[in-house]
Amino acid sequence: MKEPTRSRLERIITIALFVTLLFSIAFTIVRMINTPSDIIGGEDVKAKSDYALMLLQCTLGLVVMALPSFIGRRLDLHIPSVMMIFYLLFLYAAIYLGEVRSFYYAIPHWDIILHCFSGFMLGCLSFSFITLLNKWEKIPMTLSPVFVSLFAFCFTLSLGVFWEIYEFAFDGLLKLNMQKFMDANGVAMIGREALQDTMEDLIVDGIGAFAASLAGYISLKYNKGWIEKFQIKRRKSAQ
Numbered sequence: 001m002k003e004p005t006r007s008r009l010e011r012i013i014t015i016a017l018f019v020t021l022l023f024s025i026a027f028t029i030v031r032m033i034n035t036p037s038d039i040i041g042g043e044d045v046k047a048k049s050d051y052a053l054m055l056l057q058c059t060l061g062l063v064v065m066a067l068p069s070f071i072g073r074r075l076d077l078h079i080p081s082v083m084m085i086f087y088l089l090f091l092y093a094a095i096y097l098g099e100v101r102s103f104y105y106a107i108p109h110w111d112i113i114l115h116c117f118s119g120f121m122l123g124c125l126s127f128s129f130i131t132l133l134n135k136w137e138k139i140p141m142t143l144s145p146v147f148v149s150l151f152a153f154c155f156t157l158s159l160g161v162f163w164e165i166y167e168f169a170f171d172g173l174l175k176l177n178m179q180k181f182m183d184a185n186g187v188a189m190i191g192r193e194a195l196q197d198t199m200e201d202l203i204v205d206g207i208g209a210f211a212a213s214l215a216g217y218i219s220l221k222y223n224k225g226w227i228e229k230f231q232i233k234r235r236k237s238a239q
Contacts, residue, residue, distance in 0.1 A: 007081040013088045014065070020092070021061045024100045028055045047186070053176045054099050061095040076235050077132075083230045086121060090114065104180070111180070115160075115201045119208020121230075122159050126152035126209075127216045128232035145220035153206075153213040160205035164198055 006014075032051040039047050068079050068087065094114050097103040103110045130143065130151050143151075167178040180197040182188050189196075212227075219226040 006084070010081045010084050010088070013085060013092075017065065017088050017092050017096075018062070020096050021058045021065075024058045024096060025055060025062075028058060028100075049175050049177070052174055053178065056170070056174065056176070057095045057099045061091050065091065072232075078233050078235050080230060080232070083121075083124065083232070086117075086230075090117060090121065094118075111197065112200055112204050115204040116208045119156060119160065119205040120212045121208075122156040122205075123152050123209045123212020123216065124227060124230040125232070126155040127212070127227050128230075129155070131231060132234060145217050148220060149213040149217035152216055153209045156209035156212065157202075157206055160202055160209075164201060168198075 028051050031046070032048055032055065035046070035048050035051060037048060039045060065088070068084060071077065072079050093103075098110060098114065127148065130148050164179070170176055171178055171181070177186075181194045188194070216227040218224055219228065
C-alpha cells in the first residue's frame with residue numbers, strides 16, 4: 001500500500017525541529033569545549049554538566065524524532081498527522097525550549113505543563129495499543145470501553161514511572177539535574193523539597209492520563225470519534 005502523504009504542516013515542523021536540534025548540538029559541543037571545568041553553574045552561567053545535559057537531550061531528540069516513522073514502517077502502522085504534530089511540538093517544547101533555552105527555570109511550571117501534555121498524548125497512545133490488539137484477528141478479544149480506559153490509564157502511568165527512573169539513572173551516571181533536585185545555582189534541595197519535582201511530575205502524568213482515559217471512554221461508549229483522530233492504526237494492507 002502506498003505510504004500516506006504527510007500534511008504540509010507536519011513536514012514544516014519536522015524540518016524546523018531537525019535543524020533546530022542539529023544547530024543546538026553543534027552549539028552545545030562548542031560551549032562544552034570552551035567552558036572551564038571549574039565553572040560552577042548558576043542562573044546566568046552554565047557549567048559543563050549543564051551542556052552535557054543539553055547535548056544528551058538534543059541527541060536523544062534526533063533519535064526519537066525518527067522512531068515513529070521507523071516503527072510505522074516496521075509494523076505497517078499509520079500514525080495520524082495530528083498525533084505527529086503534537087509529538088513534534090512536544091519535543092520542541094521539552095528539549096529546545098526546556099533545556100537549551102532554559103524554560104524549565106525561566107517559565108514557572110513549564111515542566112508541569114509538559115508532563116500534563118505528555119500524559120494526555122501517552123493516554124492516546126495507550127488507547128491505540130489496546131485497540132490494535134482488540135481488532136487484530138490473530139488475538140481474538142472483545143474488550144469493554146471501561147477495561148480499555150482503565151488499561152490506558154495504568155499503561156500511561158507506567159510510562160511516566162519509567163521516565164522518572166530514566167531521569168534518576170542518568171542524573172546519577174552523568175551528574176545531571178533532569179529531576180531538578182538542584183536549583184538553578186546548583187544548590188541541592190533538602191527533604192520533601194527534593195522530592196517535589198518527581199512527585200509533581202507523576203501526579204500531573206496521572207491527571208493527563210485520566211483526561212485521556214475519560215475522553216477515550218466517552219468516545220468508545222457513545223461513538224463520538226474523539227480519540228480516533230489521535231489513534232495509530234494498522235494500514236489496510238496489513239489487516
